[in-house]
Structures are given as C-alpha cells and as structure tokens.
Amino acid sequence: MKWDTLEEEPCSLARTVAVIGDRWTLLILRECFLRVRRFEAFQSSLQITRHLLSERLKKLVRFGILRRVPYSETPKRYEYILTQKGLELYPIIMAMVHWGDTHMGDERGRPLLHEHKSCGKLFDPVMVCSECGEVLHAKQVHVHAGPGRKEASLETT
C-alpha cells in the first residue's frame, strides 16, 4: 500500500490517516488549536525544519483543513487558520491528549488542564453514542460492511 493510494482505500480511518496521520501534522494541529497561526511561530515552537513545515502546511491547505489568509499586503504575509473541516478534528486531538494524560503521564501531573466554558469546570473528553448517549466501549460495538465496501461483516474485539 502506497501513501498516494491510501486516500482512496475503502476505509475512513485510512483516508483520515492519509491526511493527518504523521507525527508533524498532528503536532502542527495541536499548535493550531492553541491559536498558533504563523510560519515562524510554528517553526519556533515545534523546532520542525522549515522545509517540512512548509510542506505540511501546504498539504493541510490542499485538504481544506487550514486556510492561508493574508494578514499584511506589503510585504505579503500569510497566516494559517483552521477551517470548519479543520476545527472538526478537535475530537481526534482531544482523544489523543486524554489518552496521553491517562497513560503517558509522569509524577508532575498534567501538562494542560481543559476548562469547559459552558459549565466552567475542568473536564475530560468522553466519547458517547450519538443515539443513546452511553459511554462507548470497543467491545460494545458491532461493525457492519457499509455501502462503500462489499466484504462480509466483522465484529470488534
């Protein structure tokens, strides 16, 4: 499986991975959610090489996750802003942060705390079923082949 074909696999995970499934892209997105928007700011906070940063930003723009918006005419300068499609990556990022908090923490405690403005409390993200609102566990989910695939149905572990 080549990376240019990954995008066309009949699997939504593979398609997502084709876009954001590499280490730098995920870290760039973290910065985006922390309101970083400019080339120099990404570069200095991530210590990513300028070359790769340039490539990754282009890719994120190409996929409609970031918008390249001019903020100065002379000289021409641009910043990178999350689109709606990009903002919707938030659950992925938060799920990763939460897993890291839970399983990769050290004695010093969490690096960041998240406050929900609506209720004013510090929270953790929880994934629930859209239909019944119950917390989701892998073992309670049964997977069926959908219209975008023709194989037999499968069940999760």
Next chain:
Amino acid sequence: MKWDTLEEEPCSLARTVAVIGDRWTLLILRECFLRVRRFEAFQSSLQITRHLLSERLKKLVRFGILRRVPYSETPKRYEYILTQKGLELYPIIMAMVHWGDTHMGDERGRPLLHEHKSCGKLFDPVMVCSECGEVLHAKQVHVHAGPGRKEASLETT
C-alpha cells in the same frame, strides 16, 4: 525535536504521538480493533513490509498496547492482543473514522457502519464534556497550564 525526546515533552499529545503517531501504527491498530491478531494476517491485509510490521508490533508491545500471547507451543507461535491500555485507544480510532466518514467520503457511502450493542442502533461517536455532558467544541474550551508545565495559560481558537 527528535523522536526519542518527543515522549518526554510536557505535552500529552506529543507523548501519544510518540507511541501511535505514524501511519502504519494507526492502521495496525485499526486491524486490532477488527480482531486481527496474527503476524501473517496483519501483513496480508495491510500490505505492510514484514520488516516494518515486526518493528511496529514490537513497539506496541513495548508500550503495553499489545500483549504477545502464545497460541501454540510447538511450533512457538504468538498473537497480538490489545491490552486495556490499547483498548482505551478506541476513542482516538473512532474519532478518526468519524472524521473520515464526514469529510473524506465518496459517492458510494460509508465503508463501515457501527452498531451499538447496548441500544441496537447505528451510531456516530460524539465527544462530550465529562462534567456537564454537553457536546464539545474547540471554541468552548479554555486551556490552562497544569502542574506538569510551568508556562502561562493559553486559550484555544
């Protein structure tokens, strides 16, 4: 930033990315959640090179995400099973699948449908606040530095 130092960054996202933040690892995990457990099965369904598969499985075992369990004594054969720590990656995988379903779909419809055994319905995963149960949006979250970091507080976009 080098990949061996990433794990020690004061950022839970970086730490998670250090473990599962590459394309093959994410695809291997997808297979794990679809009950694939054996070397040959991973290899033939993913078309990953045997070399890389071997490396990635070792890494996942080292981080306690998979357990290498013998299923035959003579010859010695092992299979790879998700640990509890591994099962808890489910929200990350599901969030990625859901984003792919929403933003990377084609005219044929979804590759897979998910049924929640508890309520019997086809569902989408939704991320909510652990405290008030409301659906989470990036713009309603305020980020503070926690004990594991010393910098000033930040706010999300």
Next chain:
DNA sequence: CAACTTAGTTCCTTTTTTAGACTGACGCCT
C-alpha cells in the same frame, strides 16, 4: 522427503526527513 505454514530477519534500494545556509521583500533606525 518435498512442499507448505508462520513468524520473523537480512540486505539492498528508494524515499523522507534533518540541519542549516541562503533568498527576497520589505520595515525600522539613525
């Protein structure tokens, strides 16, 4: 005994990533 299976390892080539210098268009200071 030859062929097959499973779970890898080894070797060599190709692709990606890294590190760091370089460019170009300006803006600011004196």
Next chain:
DNA sequence: AGGCGTCAGTCTAAAAAAGGAACTAAGTTG
C-alpha cells in the same frame, strides 16, 4: 542611504526511515 531585523519561505547535502524481495528457522502435512 546603509545596516540590521523579520517573515516566509527555498535549496542542498547527509542521515534516517521505508520499501521490496529473498532468506531463515521450526515444525506440519501429504
């Protein structure tokens, strides 16, 4: 006007990672 600094990149050589394909080892099957 000259020199310095900033921003958003590009370029190049060297190192690291991934890909491809053959090979090993231990046992099983026909």
